[in-house]
Amino acid sequence: MLYNYSNDQFSFSFDSAIGEAVMVNSFKDFFSVLEPLLRRVVNEEVERGLRQYYKFQSLTRSLPLCFQALESSSLKLTFSEELSLPIFTGRKITDIENNPLQIVVVETRSSGRITPANLSQPIKILMVVLDWDFPSGDHDDWSQEEFESNIVKERIGKQPLLTGDVNVTIRNGVAPVEDIEFTDNSSWIRSRKFKISAKVAQGNYHGVRICEAITEAFVVKDHRGELYKKHHPQMLEDEVWRLEKIGRSGTFYKKLTASGIKTVQDFLKMSIVEPQKLRRILGTGMSEKMWEATIKHARTCIMGNKLYIFRGPNSIIFLNPICQVVRATINGQTFLTRDLPNLNGYIGNLVREAYSNWHSLEVVEGVSNALLTQGTYI
Structure with missing residues (x-):
C-alpha cells in the first residue's frame, strides 16, 4: 500500500516527533534534578525523627525515678x-x-x-x-x-x-x-x-x-590506723586502751597500767570487785559521761567459757572471767545466782579473796554458765 503525505502532514508528524523527544529529555532532566531533592528531604525527615526519639529518651532518663511511667x-x-x-x-x-x-x-x-x-x-x-x-x-x-x-x-x-x-x-x-x-x-x-x-x-x-x-x-x-582501732566487741585479752575514752599512751592508759590494769579483763574485774578504787585511779579527768561510755563498751566483752574456782573454808565459789559469782557451795548447800543476793556480805568477802589470789585459782574450760545456773556441773 502506498501512502501519500502532503507537506502539512509531514510537517505535523515531524513536529510531534521533535516534541516527544524534547518531552522525554525534559523528564530525564526533571528526575535528575528531583532525585537529590528527594534524597535530602528523606534524610531530613529521618534525622528529625531520630532527634525526636533521642530527645524523648533523654527526657525519660532525666525524670525522677519515682515519676517515670x-x-x-x-x-x-x-x-x-x-x-x-x-x-x-x-x-x-x-x-x-x-x-x-x-x-x-x-x-x-x-x-x-x-x-x-x-x-x-x-x-x-x-x-x-x-x-x-x-x-x-x-x-x-x-x-x-x-x-x-x-x-x-x-x-x-x-x-x-x-x-x-x-x-x-x-x-x-x-x-x-x-x-x-x-x-x-x-x-x-x-x-x-x-x-x-x-x-x-x-x-x-x-x-x-x-x-x-x-x-x-x-x-x-x-x-595503719587499725593499730589504734577500738574493738567491737572486746576480747578479754585486749589491751585496756582498746576501750572507748582510753587513748593509747594517754593519761588514763598510763594510770591504769601503773596500777596493774593492762587488759580489758583486768579492767572489768576491778569494775566488779572494786569499782570505787577504779574510779579513783582514773581520776577527775574522766567525767561521769566518759565513765559510762567506757563501762558500756567494756561490758560488750566476749566472756568465753572459762570458769574460775575458789575454794575457801567450807565453801566453793564459781566465778566467770570478770569475777562475777555464778554458783556457790557453802557448808554443803548449793546456791545459784538467784540466791546469792541474800549472801552479799559473806559472798563478797569470798569474792575479794578470790580476786586477790586470781592467778592461783583453779580454771576449768567448756562449762557454760547456763549449766551452773541450772544447778548442773559435770
Missing part, C-alpha cells in the same frame, strides 16, 4: 544491714554483724510496706563510691545524671577505689558481696567521707527502673 513498681536495691565501722583501707568491708555485705531487691508499696521483690531473671550489679552528701536532703528522687555525676573516681595514678566483688549478680532478689575493700582513704576529698552504692549495671537489664542502694556516709581510714 514505666518505672512505677518502686523497686529498689538496699543493703540488708548497716556497715561495720570504722572502715580501713585494705580490709574487707562487712556489715554490723561482721558478715559479708548483702544486697536485696525490695518493693515499696503505696501502703508504705516494704516487701522482698522476687525477680525471675539474674541482674548484674555494680558497686560504686559516692560523695558523702548525695542525695541532698531526705529524698530519693534523683535523676540518672545526678547519680552518675556524684560517683567518686580514684585519684590519678591510683587503683580503683573499690576492689574485689565490685560486680555481683542478684539471683532470686539477693546478691552477697563476699569480698570488697577500699584501696584509698577518704581524707583527700572535701567532705572526708564516702558512701557505697549498688546500682544496676548498664545493658543487662531492661525491666522497670530499680533505684540504687546507698549506705550512710563514713570515713575510710588508712590501714
Whole structure:
C-alpha cells in the first residue's frame, strides 16, 4: 500500500516527533534534578525523627525515678544491714554483724510496706563510691545524671577505689558481696567521707527502673590506723586502751597500767570487785559521761567459757572471767545466782579473796554458765 503525505502532514508528524523527544529529555532532566531533592528531604525527615526519639529518651532518663511511667513498681536495691565501722583501707568491708555485705531487691508499696521483690531473671550489679552528701536532703528522687555525676573516681595514678566483688549478680532478689575493700582513704576529698552504692549495671537489664542502694556516709581510714582501732566487741585479752575514752599512751592508759590494769579483763574485774578504787585511779579527768561510755563498751566483752574456782573454808565459789559469782557451795548447800543476793556480805568477802589470789585459782574450760545456773556441773 502506498501512502501519500502532503507537506502539512509531514510537517505535523515531524513536529510531534521533535516534541516527544524534547518531552522525554525534559523528564530525564526533571528526575535528575528531583532525585537529590528527594534524597535530602528523606534524610531530613529521618534525622528529625531520630532527634525526636533521642530527645524523648533523654527526657525519660532525666525524670525522677519515682515519676517515670514505666518505672512505677518502686523497686529498689538496699543493703540488708548497716556497715561495720570504722572502715580501713585494705580490709574487707562487712556489715554490723561482721558478715559479708548483702544486697536485696525490695518493693515499696503505696501502703508504705516494704516487701522482698522476687525477680525471675539474674541482674548484674555494680558497686560504686559516692560523695558523702548525695542525695541532698531526705529524698530519693534523683535523676540518672545526678547519680552518675556524684560517683567518686580514684585519684590519678591510683587503683580503683573499690576492689574485689565490685560486680555481683542478684539471683532470686539477693546478691552477697563476699569480698570488697577500699584501696584509698577518704581524707583527700572535701567532705572526708564516702558512701557505697549498688546500682544496676548498664545493658543487662531492661525491666522497670530499680533505684540504687546507698549506705550512710563514713570515713575510710588508712590501714595503719587499725593499730589504734577500738574493738567491737572486746576480747578479754585486749589491751585496756582498746576501750572507748582510753587513748593509747594517754593519761588514763598510763594510770591504769601503773596500777596493774593492762587488759580489758583486768579492767572489768576491778569494775566488779572494786569499782570505787577504779574510779579513783582514773581520776577527775574522766567525767561521769566518759565513765559510762567506757563501762558500756567494756561490758560488750566476749566472756568465753572459762570458769574460775575458789575454794575457801567450807565453801566453793564459781566465778566467770570478770569475777562475777555464778554458783556457790557453802557448808554443803548449793546456791545459784538467784540466791546469792541474800549472801552479799559473806559472798563478797569470798569474792575479794578470790580476786586477790586470781592467778592461783583453779580454771576449768567448756562449762557454760547456763549449766551452773541450772544447778548442773559435770
